Amino acid sequence: MKIFSEKLRHIWHQQQQHEEESSIESWTENEFKRRAEEALVQAWKLLNSEDGWKQEQLLDNGDEVLSKYKGSKKLFKLTGIVELPPKLLLEELYYGIESVPSWNPTLDECKTIQPIDSHCDVSYQVAAEAAGGVVSTRDFVNLRSWRRMDCGTFVCSGVSVKHPAMPPQPKRVRGENGPTCWAMRAIPGCPDRCRFQWLLDTDLKGWIPQYVIDSALSRAQLDYIQHIRKHSETLKDSGRVTDHLAERLEEEDEDDLIGAASEEKQRVLALTT
Numbered sequence: 001m002k003i004f005s006e007k008l009r010h011i012w013h014q015q016q017q018h019e020e021e022s023s024i025e026s027w028t029e030n031e032f033k034r035r036a037e038e039a040l041v042q043a044w045k046l047l048n049s050e051d052g053w054k055q056e057q058l059l060d061n062g063d064e065v066l067s068k069y070k071g072s073k074k075l076f077k078l079t080g081i082v083e084l085p086p087k088l089l090l091e092e093l094y095y096g097i098e099s100v101p102s103w104n105p106t107l108d109e110c111k112t113i114q115p116i117d118s119h120c121d122v123s124y125q126v127a128a129e130a131a132g133g134v135v136s137t138r139d140f141v142n143l144r145s146w147r148r149m150d151c152g153t154f155v156c157s158g159v160s161v162k163h164p165a166m167p168p169q170p171k172r173v174r175g176e177n178g179p180t181c182w183a184m185r186a187i188p189g190c191p192d193r194c195r196f197q198w199l200l201d202t203d204l205k206g207w208i209p210q211y212v213i214d215s216a217l218s219r220a221q222l223d224y225i226q227h228i229r230k231h232s233e234t235l236k237d238s239g240r241v242t243d244h245l246a247e248r249l250e251e252e253d254e255d256d257l258i259g260a261a262s263e264e265k266q267r268v269l270a271l272t273t
Contacts, residue, residue: 032116036145039159043181044149046070047077047199056218063225065218074214076200078221084232086184086194088244090154092231093182094146097123103231106130106223108137113165120145123158124166127175130216138175138204141166157181176203191245196225 027035052068056076063080082089093100101107109126116122126139142158149155159178168174178201185195198221204213235241 029116032122032143033120033145035159035161036116036120036143036157039143039179040145040147040155040157040181043157043159043179043199043201044155044183046075046179046201047181047183047197053077056214057222059222063222065221067214067218070201073201073203074210076198076217076221078196078198078200078225080196080225081187081193082196082225082228082232083193084228084235084241085192085244085248086154086186087248088235088241089184089194089196089228090146090156090182092235094144094156103234104224104227106220106227109139113141113163119147122161122163122165126172127220130220135204135208135212135216136206137172139169139172140175140177142177152186154184155181173204173206175205177201191248192241196228198224 049068053066054068056065056067058064061080063078066077066079068075068077084092097110097112100110106128107125108128110123112121112123114122121144123142123144124139125142126137129135129137141161141163143161144156144158146154146156157178158180160176180201181199183195183197183199185197187193187195200217200221202217204216232241
């Protein structure tokens with residue numbers, strides 16, 4: 001009887017998975033964008049929430065990891081300063097996703113499964129083993145999106161989805177994210193730097209003691225920002241940072257000219273009406 005029940009449960013799970021994947025196949029571009037926007041808003045709200053956070057780690061360089069519970073799930077928030085302009089860091093993490101494993105060894109593989117538009121896609125990431133191999137490799141399928149908030153901060157969010165192009169893979173545990181996000185906040189007077197934050201809401205699945213998970217996740221966040229810093233040195237040496245700052249300066253000059261022309265037009269209209 002128990003074996004029969006297990007078979008029924010397995011069949012039901014396969015049917016549910018097939019229905020979810022079939023429904024995603026029928027999603028329109030607007031549906032993807034709507035789901036992505038919901039995830040971004042939720043993650044941004046969690047990132048900026050003030051209550052319930054407790055310090056997990058604080059390094060001498062100011063890098064800090066906080067944690068809080070959302071129901072039974074433990075969330076982590078990393079904050080640290082990175083010597084990269086906020087938009088350039090966004091571009092490296094979002095548009096340069098497939099090259100991230102070349103400079104970040106915490107990831108074995110990253111690729112785009114389905115582009116939606118210039119601000120939204122479905123991606124696939126494989127995380128490397130962690131905690132000395134206690135946490136085996138995990139993979140994730142995420143619906144990602146980014147936008148610039150009214151405060152000027154660049155936010156990139158992700159939330160797990162099922163996708164027919166990337167079903168569960170042999171010998172890999174499929175983790176579940178989200179909503180989660182990165183935030184790149186400008187630092188006044190320092191255009192070549194940003195305050196980087198990472199809200200991590202993930203379920204690694206599998207049978208792993210909670211204390212091992214907690215240690216692995218906070219350590220992964222601190223390792224991640226260190227790899228970003230090493231990559232920033234490469235970008236500086238290649239001239240990428242200088243070029244980016246020059247491009248941004250030209251854009252700001254154009255915006256100033258457009259703004260000045262608009263103000264002049266308004267003054268002329270006021271005098272002629």
